[in-house]
Amino acid sequence: MPRHALTDSQWQAIGDKLPQRRGPRSVERDRNFIDAVVWMARTGSPWRDMDPAFGTWKIIYNRFRRWAIRGWWQELFRLLPVEEEYGSILDASIIRAHQDAAGGRDGPTENAIGRSRGGFSTKLHAVVTMEAKPIEVIATPGQRHEALCAEELLDFVRGDFCLADGGYDADRILQAARDRGLQPVIPSHSGRKKQRRHRRDVYGLRYRVEVFFHNLKRYRRIATRYDKTLVSFMGFVHVACLLLTL
Numbered sequence: 463m464p465r466h467a468l469t470d471s472q473w474q475a476i477g478d479k480l481p482q483r484r485g486p487r488s489v490e491r492d493r494n495f496i497d498a499v500v501w502m503a504r505t506g507s508p509w510r511d512m513d514p515a516f517g518t519w520k521i522i523y524n525r526f527r528r529w530a531i532r533g534w535w536q537e538l539f540r541l542l543p544v545e546e547e548y549g550s551i552l553d554a555s556i557i558r559a560h561q562d563a564a565g566g567r568d569g570p571t572e573n574a575i576g577r578s579r580g581g582f583s584t585k586l587h588a589v590v591t592m593e594a595k596p597i598e599v600i601a602t603p604g605q606r607h608e609a610l611c612a613e614e615l616l617d618f619v620r621g622d623f624c625l626a627d628g629g630y631d632a633d634r635i636l637q638a639a640r641d642r643g644l645q646p647v648i649p650s651h652s653g654r655k656k657q658r659r660h661r662r663d664v665y666g667l668r669y670r671v672e673v674f675f676h677n678l679k680r681y682r683r684i685a686t687r688y689d690k691t692l693v694s695f696m697g698f699v700h701v702a703c704l705l706l707t708l
Contacts, residue, residue, distance in 0.1 A: 466504040467497040472708045479541050481534050498522045500705065503698045506682030530697030539596075539704040546591040549623025549647070549664065551671040552615055552630060554587040554608035555679075559687040566690030573692040576603030584687050586675075586699065587611045589618045594673040596703040601696060613638045623647050623661075625668045631658075678702055 473493055480492050498516035502509070512519040529535055559575055559582035566573040574584045583604025589597040598618035600611060612635045616624065624644040626635075631651040639646040647664045650657040679685040681702040689695040 466501045468493065468500060472705070475542070475708050476538065476704070479538060481529075481537075495522060495525060499526055499698075499701055502526075503681045503683045503701050506686065506688065508688075526697060527694060530693045535697045535700035535704070539700045539707065542704065542707045544591060544595050544597055544620075544707055546593075546595075546597070546620040547622075548592050549621035549625060549645075549667075550597060550619040551590050551592070551668055552588070552608075552612060552619070552624065552626040553590075553668075553671040553675070554585050554611070555675040556604055557584045557586055557679075557684065557687050559583055559604075563687050563690055563695075566692075571603060573690065574601040574603050574695075576605040578605055582687075584695070586678075587615060588671065588674060589615045590671050590674045591620070592667055592670060594670045594677065595707055596674060596678075599696075599699055599703055601692060601699070609635060616642055616644070619644055623664055625665060625671075627668065628652070674706070677706055 473496075476496075477489070477493070494516060498512065499522070501507075501513060501516065509519050509523045512522065516522060558580070561582065564570065564575060564582055566575070570576070576583050576585070585602050585604045585606055585608070586599055587602065587608055588599045591597060597620065598615060600614065602611060607629070609630050609632055612626070612630050612632075616638055619639075619642070622645055624639045625647045628649045628651045630648050631654060636646050636648065647661050649660050649665065678699075681698070683698045684702055687695055689698070
C-alpha cells in the first residue's frame with residue numbers, strides 16, 4: 463500500500479458514497495484518484511511533481527478541480543455521520559498563504575486571502591465535536607475576526623453546549639446561541655464591565671478544538687496554503703476533514 467493511501471476500512475466507509483460511480487471497473491480508478499488527492503494533501507507537493515504511480519497529474523488535477531467546483535468534496539465530508547449529544551466547540555486558526563497563492567481569479571478577497579504584517583493569510587473557522595471531529599469549516603481572509611462568523615457557525619452546533627473562547631464574548635452571539643436552544647459556555651472578555659459566570663468544568667474541554675487544528679495542519683497542503691483559488695483550497699480542507707472524521 464502506498465504511503466498516505468487510504469486503508470481498506472477508510473475506503474469501505476466512503477467508497478459507496480462517491481459521485482459518478484458507473485460500474486465495477488470504475489472502483490479501482492476511483493480509489494486511485496482518492497489516494498492521489500490524499501497524497502497531495504499530505505505532502506503539499508506541486509501538482510506537476512505528483513507521484514507518477516497515480517497516473518497523469520493533469521487528469522487527476524482536472525478531476526479534483528471539477529469535484530471542488532461542484533461541491534462534491536464538501537458533500538462527501540457531510541455525508542459521514544458525526545454524532546454529538548453533549549456539545550460543540552467554535553474556534554478559528556490562521557493559515558499562512560505562500561506567495562504563490564496570490565493572484566487568483568476574482569481577487570484576494572473572493573479567494574479568502576488577507577494581508578497582515580506577517581504576509582498573506584487565510585483564517586479557517588470551525589465547529590467541532592467534543593471528540594475533535596469536524597462538523598463544519600469555512601474560510602475568510604486572515605484579518606477577519608472570528609466573532610464575525612460565529613452566528614453562521616452556530617447553525618451547525620450539535621448538542622446542548624456551545625464552547626468558545628473570550629473572543630466570542632458578544633451579546634449578539636450569546637443571544638444567537640440561546641435562540642437556538644444552546645447554552646453558551648464562553649468566558650467574559652476582560653473589557654466587559656459585569657463579568658459573567660460560565661461552566662468551568664465544561665469549558666475545560668475547549669482544548670479539543672486545538673487538537674482538531676493540530677491534526678488538520680498535519681496535512682501540509684493546508685498548513686501552508688499554496689492554492690490560488692478558494693475552491694481548490696477548500697477542496698483539500700474538506701478532504702482532510704473527511705479523513706479526520708473516519
